[in-house]
Amino acid sequence: MKLTERFKEGKFVITCEVGPPKGIEVEKVIDELEPLRSKIDAFNVTDLQSSVLRVGSMATCRLLKEKDFEPIMQLTCRDRNRLSLQSDVLSAAVLGIENLLCLTGDHPQLGDHPEAMPVFDLDSVQLLSAVKGLMNGKDMAGNDLEGQPPQFAIGATVNPGADLLEPQIIKMEKKIEAGAEFFQTQAVYEVDKFANFCKKVKHLKAPVMAGIVLLKSPGMAKFMNANVAGVHVPDAIINELAGAGKEKRVEKSLEISARLIKELKDSCQGIHIMALGWERHVAAVLEMAGL
Amino acid sequence: MLFTKDKPLEEILESLGEEKKIFLLACNGCAEVCETGGEQGLLTMKAELEKAGKTLTGQLNVDFLCNKVLVATRLNREMEKIEAADSILVLTCGIGVQVVSKVINKVVHPSANTVSVGGLQGLWASDERCQACGDCALDFTGGICPITFCAKSLLNGACGGTQEGKCEVDSEKDCGWQLIYERLEKIGRLENLKKFHKARDHSKMFPSKDLRETSFYDIEK
Numbered sequence: 001m002k003l004t005e006r007f008k009e010g011k012f013v014i015t016c017e018v019g020p021p022k023g024i025e026v027e028k029v030i031d032e033l034e035p036l037r038s039k040i041d042a043f044n045v046t047d048l049q050s051s052v053l054r055v056g057s058m059a060t061c062r063l064l065k066e067k068d069f070e071p072i073m074q075l076t077c078r079d080r081n082r083l084s085l086q087s088d089v090l091s092a093a094v095l096g097i098e099n100l101l102c103l104t105g106d107h108p109q110l111g112d113h114p115e116a117m118p119v120f121d122l123d124s125v126q127l128l129s130a131v132k133g134l135m136n137g138k139d140m141a142g143n144d145l146e147g148q149p150p151q152f153a154i155g156a157t158v159n160p161g162a163d164l165l166e167p168q169i170i171k172m173e174k175k176i177e178a179g180a181e182f183f184q185t186q187a188v189y190e191v192d193k194f195a196n197f198c199k200k201v202k203h204l205k206a207p208v209m210a211g212i213v214l215l216k217s218p219g220m221a222k223f224m225n226a227n228v229a230g231v232h233v234p235d236a237i238i239n240e241l242a243g244a245g246k247e248k249r250v251e252k253s254l255e256i257s258a259r260l261i262k263e264l265k266d267s268c269q270g271i272h273i274m275a276l277g278w279e280r281h282v283a284a285v286l287e288m289a290g291l
Numbered sequence: 292m293l294f295t296k297d298k299p300l301e302e303i304l305e306s307l308g309e310e311k312k313i314f315l316l317a318c319n320g321c322a323e324v325c326e327t328g329g330e331q332g333l334l335t336m337k338a339e340l341e342k343a344g345k346t347l348t349g350q351l352n353v354d355f356l357c358n359k360v361l362v363a364t365r366l367n368r369e370m371e372k373i374e375a376a377d378s379i380l381v382l383t384c385g386i387g388v389q390v391v392s393k394v395i396n397k398v399v400h401p402s403a404n405t406v407s408v409g410g411l412q413g414l415w416a417s418d419e420r421c422q423a424c425g426d427c428a429l430d431f432t433g434g435i436c437p438i439t440f441c442a443k444s445l446l447n448g449a450c451g452g453t454q455e456g457k458c459e460v461d462s463e464k465d466c467g468w469q470l471i472y473e474r475l476e477k478i479g480r481l482e483n484l485k486k487f488h489k490a491r492d493h494s495k496m497f498p499s500k501d502l503r504e505t506s507f508y509d510i511e512k
Contacts, residue, residue: 125447
């Protein structure tokens with residue numbers, strides 16, 4: 001089912017990120033999702049997240065589909081030129097994948113193959129436009145597709161915590177113009193800043209899903225503050241987590257995430273949980289958040 | 292101005308391999324400024340080769356090894372010494388090496404890596420600044436090139452990796468799109484950011500047939 005259908009139903013939509021493994025044992029990753037079956041609307045499968053070599057998004061999406069989970073295939077511009085990207089979009093449709101999330105992608109230098117050639121033949125806006133074109137039966141060169149064109153719900157990303165909000169919003173508008181129908185955001189910890197962002201983009205009428213990253217430790221929070229663009233975990237949250245002590249840390253972390261979700265819920269149309277290995281805790285967080 | 296850096300001596304000796312008799316050729320142009328060529332570069336290399344048991348059949352400095360006609364004329368006078376050598380070791384940039392290999396039927400070895408096409412004296416052919424993409428976007432970006440200033444050469448604005456105005460690839464490098472944003476704000480042209488740029492036509496990067504066929508362009512002609 002297309003994620004856009006869920007938004008149309010007026011549902012508060014919940015998605016969860018799935019990182020394919022570095023190796024071929026995908027089953028393990030998929031089995032972990034079983035407790036989330038009834039709680040999550042769709043699972044985002046990352047496309048070589050952080051530019052680290054892993055199993056591909058498309059194959060994992062298909063396996064999820066076979067187990068009756070709804071996948072969202074993430075598609076980045078880092079590794080493929082326009083021929084390959086368009087071909088993968090068509091292939092995804094053939095495999096029954098109905099949701100795409102189009103991103104620029106991290107630079108290869110950030111990952112485990114820093115020597116790799118960065119492709120970026122397209123950027124995220126151009127990729128969205130290309131997907132939209134295929135949905136209208138035309139490839140980027142203007143050639144007609146044979147038969148029924150593919151149909152997708154197309155998502156994109158936006159960073160509400162970016163230092164400069166204005167260019168973020170301009171790019172978001174361009175993404176909508178190009179075909180984006182919903183947005184997932186980078187991790188959010190500052191509720192007021194996020195609410196302010198949502199107010200500013202309300203006129204765009206595109207559903208926004210707030211990103212939730214489960215904080216595993218105060219160290220992780222500090223690392224994100226130093227290294228992840230547009231993410232700022234306030235000191236109050238870091239201290240709260242540190243104050244809980246090691247044995248109660250998981251509990252406290254889940255409590256913090258659940259509280260954030262409750263506080264963010266009214267400003268947005270859904271949440272996107274990035275558990276980063278803590279998928280087993282997601283069900284508890286949602287329950288604590290009343291979802 | 293082409294910027295060059297010496298290859299490691301081990302690499303040079305490895306590429307010379309069993310060749311014992313070497314003709315040494317150095318450029319007095321950019322390579323002299325970079326200290327990879329010139330009189331000094333030639334003398335240093337000569338000493339190294341002799342230390343490694345090589346014999347020099349001759350040596351020559353030429354002002355601009357990129358100037359094909361000049362190179363052909365100068366090498367012609369040294370033909371006996373060149374013929375006596377197993378190969379030529381060329382102390383210059385990638386262009387100079389290609390020119391030498393074109394004008395003389397001899398094995399040539401580069402002694403340097405060309406790291407940038409650089410710029411000097413009004414001539415700025417640097418692909419760090421301009422990749423000659425054939426579809427200039429400077430008009431829309433306040434004169435700051437998104438192809439070369441953005442690590443991903445994005446055309447429609449910054450990626451999600453900009454942090455405190457710096458690039459995700461190098462925290463000491465400015466984010467090109469942040470520079471563009473600041474510049475456009477300064478000149479009152481922020482609306483330029485709203486323009487949707489179509490995907491690049493990479494075929495525009497190839498020089499046209501007319502240009503390719505001129506002797507200014509083509510080393511082979």
